[in-house]
Amino acid sequence: MAKYVPDIGSRRWVIISPGRSLRPNQEKKKADDVHICPFCVGNEHMTPPELYRIGAGEKDKPGWSVRVVPNKYPITDTHEVIIHGPDDDQDIEDLPLDQVTRILTAYRDRYRAHDDAGQVLIFCNHGFAAGASLKHPHSQLVVIPRQINLDAVAREPVANIVEENTYFITYCPDFSQWPFEVWIAPKVEGGGKFGSVGDTEVADLAPVLQNALRRIRSAQDKGYLRSVHEPGVFVYNFYISHADNWFIRITPRFVHRAGFELGTGLNVNVTDPTEAAKILKEVSAA
Numbered sequence: 001m002a003k004y005v006p007d008i009g010s011r012r013w014v015i016i017s018p019g020r021s022l023r024p025n026q027e028k029k030k031a032d033d034v035h036i037c038p039f040c041v042g043n044e045h046m047t048p049p050e051l052y053r054i055g056a057g058e059k060d061k062p063g064w065s066v067r068v069v070p071n072k073y074p075i076t077d078t079h080e081v082i083i084h085g086p087d088d089d090q091d092i093e094d095l096p097l098d099q100v101t102r103i104l105t106a107y108r109d110r111y112r113a114h115d116d117a118g119q120v121l122i123f124c125n126h127g128f129a130a131g132a133s134l135k136h137p138h139s140q141l142v143v144i145p146r147q148i149n150l151d152a153v154a155r156e157p158v159a160n161i162v163e164e165n166t167y168f169i170t171y172c173p174d175f176s177q178w179p180f181e182v183w184i185a186p187k188v189e190g191g192g193k194f195g196s197v198g199d200t201e202v203a204d205l206a207p208v209l210q211n212a213l214r215r216i217r218s219a220q221d222k223g224y225l226r227s228v229h230e231p232g233v234f235v236y237n238f239y240i241s242h243a244d245n246w247f248i249r250i251t252p253r254f255v256h257r258a259g260f261e262l263g264t265g266l267n268v269n270v271t272d273p274t275e276a277a278k279i280l281k282e283v284s285a286a
C-alpha cells in the first residue's frame with residue numbers, strides 16, 4: 001500500500017513507497033551480464049498477468065503489438081506498464097506511425113478504464129537518466145486518489161508554435177521550465193480529459209508526438225544545446241495531463257536540476273522558448 005503524507009502549509013504531498021526500491025536497475029548491470037528482458041516477446045511469463053493487449057494471440061502469450069501489465073514495483077495502488085511494442089530498442093521517435101497510434105490508443109483505453117477511480121496520469125521516461133529502470137520502451141499509468149492535491153501545471157497559453165495539424169498544435173510555452181520543453185495540445189481549448197479523445201484524434205496525435213520528439217533530437221544532434229548526457233544519448237520525459245483541458249508536456253533532459261532549484265522552487269531555463277521554437281521549426285522532423 002502506498003502511504004500519502006501531507007505538508008499542511010504547502011498543500012503538497014509525498015508518497016512513501018518502500019517496495020519501489022526493490023526494482024531492477026538495468027543501467028547498473030555489467031555489459032557481460034546476460035540480460036533477460038521481461039518486456040520482450042517470449043518472456044510474457046516474467047510479468048504479472050496481462051491486463052490489456054492490442055494485437056493477436058492469447059493473454060500472456062506472444063502475438064501482441066502493445067501490451068499492458070501491472071507494475072511489479074508500484075508507486076501507487078494502481079500502477080500499470082504500457083509496453084510500446086515487441087521491439088526492445090525502438091521508441092516513439094523511430095517506430096512506424098501505425099505503432100505510435102496503437103500506443104496512444106492503449107493510453108486512451110487505459111485512461112478510460114480508470115477514470116472513475118481517481119486522477120489518471122500517464123507518463124513516459126525515456127533513458128536511464130530520465131528515470132527508466134528498463135531499456136525496453138514503455139510508459140506507465142498511475143491512479144492517484146482525488147483527495148490528493150497534485151502540484152501540476154495547467155494548460156499554458158499557445159505561444160511560439162512549432163507545428164500544427166488538423167486537431168493539434170505543438171508549441172513552446174512562454175512559461176517553459178526546461179530548455180526545449182515542448183507541449184502538444186488540442187487546438188480547441190476546453191477539450192475535456194484525455195480519455196475523451198476519439199480514434200480520429202488519436203491517429204492525428206501520433207505524427208505530431210513523433211515529430212516533436214524527432215525535432216528535439218535533431219536540435220540536440222545539431223548541437224544547439226549541449227546535453228549533460230553522453231553524445232547521442234537522447235533522454236526525455238513526457239506526460240499527459242490528468243486534468244480537464246488536457247495536453248502532453250515533453251521535457252528533454254538536457255540539464256540537471258540542482259541545489260538552486262531545490263532551494264528556491266525556481267527553475268532556470270537556459271534556452272528562451274521563442275528561440276527553442278524557432279530552432280525546432282527549422283530542424284528536420286525526419
Ligand SMILES: [Zn+2]
Binds near residue numbers: 040041087088136
Ligand atoms: Zn525487451
